[in-house]
Amino acid sequence: MFNIILFGPPGSGKGTQAKTIEEKYDLHHISTGDLFRYELNNNTELGKKIKHIMEAGELVPDEITIGMLKNKILSFENPKGFLLDGFPRNINQAKELDRLLEELGEEVNVLISLDVPEEEIVKRILNRGKSSGRSDDNDENVIRGRYKVYKEQTLPVFEYYQNKSKARTVNGVGGIDEISNRILCAVEEHTKK
Numbered sequence: 001m002f003n004i005i006l007f008g009p010p011g012s013g014k015g016t017q018a019k020t021i022e023e024k025y026d027l028h029h030i031s032t033g034d035l036f037r038y039e040l041n042n043n044t045e046l047g048k049k050i051k052h053i054m055e056a057g058e059l060v061p062d063e064i065t066i067g068m069l070k071n072k073i074l075s076f077e078n079p080k081g082f083l084l085d086g087f088p089r090n091i092n093q094a095k096e097l098d099r100l101l102e103e104l105g106e107e108v109n110v111l112i113s114l115d116v117p118e119e120e121i122v123k124r125i126l127n128r129g130k131s132s133g134r135s136d137d138n139d140e141n142v143i144r145g146r147y148k149v150y151k152e153q154t155l156p157v158f159e160y161y162q163n164k165s166k167a168r169t170v171n172g173v174g175g176i177d178e179i180s181n182r183i184l185c186a187v188e189e190h191t192k193k
């Protein structure tokens with residue numbers, strides 16, 4: 001398997017870039033944010049439980065998130081690999097992911113971090129909010145709160161994989177194709193190592 005973590009703050013373009021990368025490497029794209037939004041939009045029991053957490057821009061508790069991610073990963077027969085977007089969001093999730101992949105005789109191959117400054121993030125998400133219908137995209141305080149959660153809880157995940165020599169940073173500002181190329185180059189460079 002070939003497993004990639006697409007990493008970066010909310011609004012850094014992970015969802016947009018995921019399409020190109022999953023096609024290129026024939027991976028299953030798993031976005032925990034999309035999985036949660038599906039529950040929310042269908043008003044499921046889980047959706048009702050996590051609604052206020054997502055609206056506040058906080059992290060859904062690990063026992064829910066990790067269980068959901070594991071089920072999703074195990075639901076594929078003979079996968080070529082996964083492109084994870086929005087997961088892991090903290091060190092505990094990263095360790096649980098590594099444990100699961102190890103049980104499968106696999107590993108995270110590379111983490112690609114999209115680097116985008118906070119002011120650009122706020123601008124992009126407010127703009128996305130005009131059409132996304134996401135309540136967490138419409139309130140600047142919530143957006144800045146999500147960025148803070150990213151810095152405090154999620155950024156350590158970068159270091160965790162950097163210490164395993166698996167993390168790469170890519171400039172996330174520019175045209176969509178330009179950034180796709182940067183990501184693909186970073187993945188290729190990493191695998192050649």
Ligand code: AMP
Nearest residue numbers: 032033054057058059060065086087089
């Ligand atoms: P995203 O679309 O990745 O920005 O996720 C939207 C929201 O879903 C986040 O603000 C969290 O409330 C929740 N969420 C998504 N992924 C995770 C995760 N790995 N751990 C905890 N909460 C998550």
